[in-house]
Amino acid sequence: MSLLFYWTGIVALIFQAWLTFASHSAIRKLLGYEFFKATHFFAVVIFMLTFFWHCDYTLTSWHYFMGTAAVYVPCYVYPWLRTCFEYGVRTKAHVKVEDNGFVRVTIPANFTWEIGQHCFLRFTGFGLAQALSAHPFTICSLPATSADDQSFLVFYLKKYRGFTSKLYEYALQNPGAQVSVLVDGPYGGINTQRFVNNNQLVVVAGGSGAGWTLPFIEQYIATQTGHGDKDGKEGQRQGSLFSSLRVILASRDAESCSWYRQVVSETLLKYSDKMISGLQVQINRTSGGIAESSLPSNSSFVPGNKESGSEGATEGLISFDELHGRPDLPAILKGLASRMTSADSLGVYVCGPDTMQNDVRNAVASLNLDILGALRLTHRKFADCSYVNKLLFANIKLEPTRERLLNIQRGDLSRVAGYTRSITFIAYASWKLVSETWERLILFNTPDHNPNSTLSLAHGAYINDAKEAQRLLEDPDGELIETWTNVLKMVGSRLEKVRVAHHIDYKGLYLQDSDGPMDWKNLRLHVPNPRIKTHEDMTPRFLRNEDGVDNADYARHYACAIVAERLFNTVITCLSASGIAISSLSIDVNMLGNVECKEIPGWQQLDLSNLKELNLSTLYPHMPCHLFTETAMTSFLYKRTQHVQRKIGDLAHDLIDKCHSTLETFGFSRDSMPGYQAVWPTRTVTYDLPALQDLELGTLIDPRLLHDWLLRMKDLRSLWVYNDLADQPLVNWRYMLDAIRDHPNVSGPDPKGIQFDFPFEFYYEGVICKNSSIATPRKRPGSRYHALEAHLYGEIEFSDNQALIDGLEGNYPDVEWESEEVE
Incomplete structure (x- = not known):
């Protein structure tokens, strides 16, 4: 070599x-x-x-x-x-710094381009190193509509490190200067055919993507005012005239918001001095800003002065809505889609950070899946693709509404029922939500609350829908129970999981960006945060009365609990009538303690003999502190809360009674939601739970009863406890610790170990087992956890273990917080 x-x-x-x-x-x-x-x-x-x-x-x-x-x-x-041959090598670009710090680059052009296209710019006036490098920038303008007019390429560049920083400094020191540039392009762009086939458009942008939205706005204004391009490309649009354009811009600073309003206003004045119907511009300021610009610029426009220049002239011609915080893009898109008819089409375009693109992409995909699901349910030619059916119908949702009921009745679920493995029953509307509470739950900006206001009409429409849900849920022989039972029977033994839930914000119930007063389903139930302060130049959106907010939050959860209990009863009746033995059941609702399982129609016939996983997240709505303490009924309310907490625990016992021999996983109040936790256990154990391996309790606990239950769970492998005791001294945790110490999987002849998580008091986590090859290595003597392990392994009697007693009561002795393992 x-x-x-x-x-x-x-x-x-x-x-x-x-x-x-x-x-x-x-x-x-x-x-x-x-x-x-x-x-x-x-x-x-x-x-x-x-x-x-x-x-x-x-x-x-x-x-x-x-x-x-x-x-x-x-x-x-x-x-x-x-x-060189098409664009020339003597092109000059005019550069100027805008009010928000963007560098505006304007280049005369003798060619045409489409929305969303970009060009590579090679600036030759900054030395050889910069001349060798071409930079891609998105075009933020449209070509002239007339052949007699000069077209200009307009770019808005945000200053970063490197070349853009150098260009920014040059433009700041030489406003309106000309710079030699070589243009290569245009390239890319949006799908023109899909663009012209949409009659409703949504354009979303974040930060430096603001300039990218301007061609969309200009194209819409030109189309609405009859100034569109007269060539063949514009002819494609004649069959599908845009009916609306909604632009959503998220920006961090006030300067960009003011600059954007100015540029859009100037664009409108190029074509018309009249209002453009269907055009709505929403500007979301995602962080604190100042009203006056603090950035150096070459422009004479003064942000915040709404009566100066062209912006003042167009103040009422364009709907500008400036909000604080990030836009809820999935909710906005869902609301727009719900108002569409079968003849409408909605095009969504986005330019921004990856998180923004992902939010929009996922929201649009979800909406398309709903549409595709409906097609495959009602049209046979769409029901033959198995992998798509598996994606769409593996988990289906059933709601007690007339609309969803008709969808099921008109379709043929049998075509796709073979792909369903999970069914979620959801309710959202309660007939007990009175108008006064409705108002407190809504973000709105109406100075008067007259009976003919949008708010009152929306509440009336909501109550009508809620009462229809009430009629469907409370009719024991009605079409809802019959339809849901038939759905369960069609799925049959393939059904693995059933979930019962209420979605508090589902269907959206607050008055924001609504086109029609009767369209309450496009509103969204939301409790405003009184700690969020609006800027002086922003539309006020948030209530200030903290007590009113707390009351409204309580009313929202209470109203949801009413319908949730009816929904639970209905689902149990349908499951019983179907004869299906499911393997997983989840209940994620608020409850008021009014459910008596043994009085539910069909309870005795309910088959839970195959249930292996039971998850309950049932709470009693949390009552505001001032209602609890500043009333003559304090004692009654306190006892009522205790009663409901135990009633919810009784419901869990009723379910376990029917599946104790097969149950492998039991989770109760796993989610940390606001509300009063149930108490469990509330009954003495009378049977074994031979298959139960995982127990997770976020409830209030009766330790004496839990002691006996744990010893009847012979195969228990995991115990996670992360709540307090039910009206008992903390030292009573010893009964639960005794059960772990005496459990067969800890001290039996063939122990398999128990993973014990105890985040309160000691924050302990580890595997307890007398077989050292299975157990977590022991902590060294004198450490914080040694006293607990000494009890769990039966080395020290509880009465003699003063360190453990002090720890349970919160009186920690002088021991090390960071424990070390025995070498």
Whole structure:
């Protein structure tokens, strides 16, 4: 092997490694894009030369070099030739710093382009290094509508490190200056055919994407005012005229909000001095800002002065809605989609951070899945693709509404029932939510509350729908129970999981951005946060009365609990009538203690003999402190709360009675939701739970009763307790600890160990077992956990274990908080 062959290979490998690892985004951001690109090209050249030399005609290596050159060289030369012969090399760009710190680059153009396209700009007036680098920027303007008018490419560049920072400083020091530039493009863009086929548009942008939205707005205004392009492309639009455009911009600073209002207003004045119907611009300020601009700029517009310049002239011509906080994009898109008819189509376009794109992408996908699900349910030709059916119908949702009921009755669920493995029953409307409470639950900005207001009409529509849900749920022989029972029978033994839930914000019940007063389903139930302060130049959106907010929050949960109990009874009746033995049941609702399981129709016939997993997150709505303490009924309310907490615990016992021999996992109040936790256990154990392995309790606990229950769970492997005792001294935790100590899986002849999580008092976590190969290594004497482990392993009697007693009562002795394991 020659030294030439050896060292050329080594050099090629070194530069190839640099090309690979230096391409990582972290290195590009750390060193800057300009440095990355220059070193990348240099490394490519050295690698190709040394690799070419290294191969030295080996086999057919020259064929690869020639093939690479044949493809790459024309691709590299073509943009240069196109720029030189089509656009010219003497193009000048005008640069100026806008009020919000963006650099505006304006270039005269003699060609046309589409919305969303971009160009590569090569600025030749900043030295050779910058001239060798081309930067892609999105075009933020449209070509002139008339052949006699000059078209201009407009770019809005946000200052970052590298070239944009240099251009910003140059434009700031030389306002309106001209810079030599080479233009290559346009490239990319949106799908024009899909764009013109939509009659409703939603455009979402964040931060520097603000300029990207301007061509959409200009195109909409031009179309509405009859100034659209007269060529063939505009002819595509004649069959599908846009009926609305909603633009949502999320920006961190006040300057960008003011600048955006100004630019949109100026765009409108180019075409008309009248209001443009269907155009709505929503600006969300995602962080605190100042009303007056503090950024240096070359513009004369003063942010915050709404009566100056063109913006004052167009103040009432465009619907600007400036809000505080991030926009709830999924809820907005869902509300818009719910108002569409079968003849409508909605196009959604987004430019922003990855999180924003993901939110929009997931929301649109969810809406399309609902549409596709309805098609596959009602049309046979859409019901033959198994993998799509599995995606759409593996988990279906049933709601006690007339609309959903008709969808099931008109469709043929039998076509797709074979793919269903889980059914979720959801309720959202309660007939006990009075108008006064409704008002407190709604974000609104209406100075008067007259009977004919949008708010009152929306509440009336809501009550009508809620009473229809009441009629469906309370009719024991009605069509709802019959339909749901038939659905369960069609799914049959394939059904694995049933979930009962109320979604407090589902269907949206607060008055915001609603087009019709009767369209309450496009509203959203929301309790405003009184701690959020609005800026002086923002529309007030938040209530200030904390007591009123607390009352409204309590009323919301209480109203949901009413319908949730009816829903639970109905689901149990349907399950019983269907004869299905499910393997998993989840109950995620608020309750008021009015459910008597043994009085539910069909309870005796309910088959839970195959149930392996039972999860309950049932709470009693949390009553505001001032209602609890500042009333003559304090004693009654306190006893009522205790009664309901035990009634919910009794419901859990009723369910366990029917599945104790097969139950493997039992979770009670796993979720940390606001409300009064149930008490469990409330009854003495009378049977074994031989299959139960995982027990997770977030309830209030009766430790004496729990002691006996734990010892009847012979195969228990995991115990997680993360709530307090039910009106008992903390020292009574000893009864639960005694049960763990005496459990067969801890001290029996063939112990398998118990994973014990005890976040309160001691914050202990570990496997308890007398078999040291299974157990978590012991803590050393004198550490905080040693006293607890000494009791769990039966080494010290409780009465003699003063350190444990003090710890349970919260009186910690002087021991180390960071325990160490025994070596």
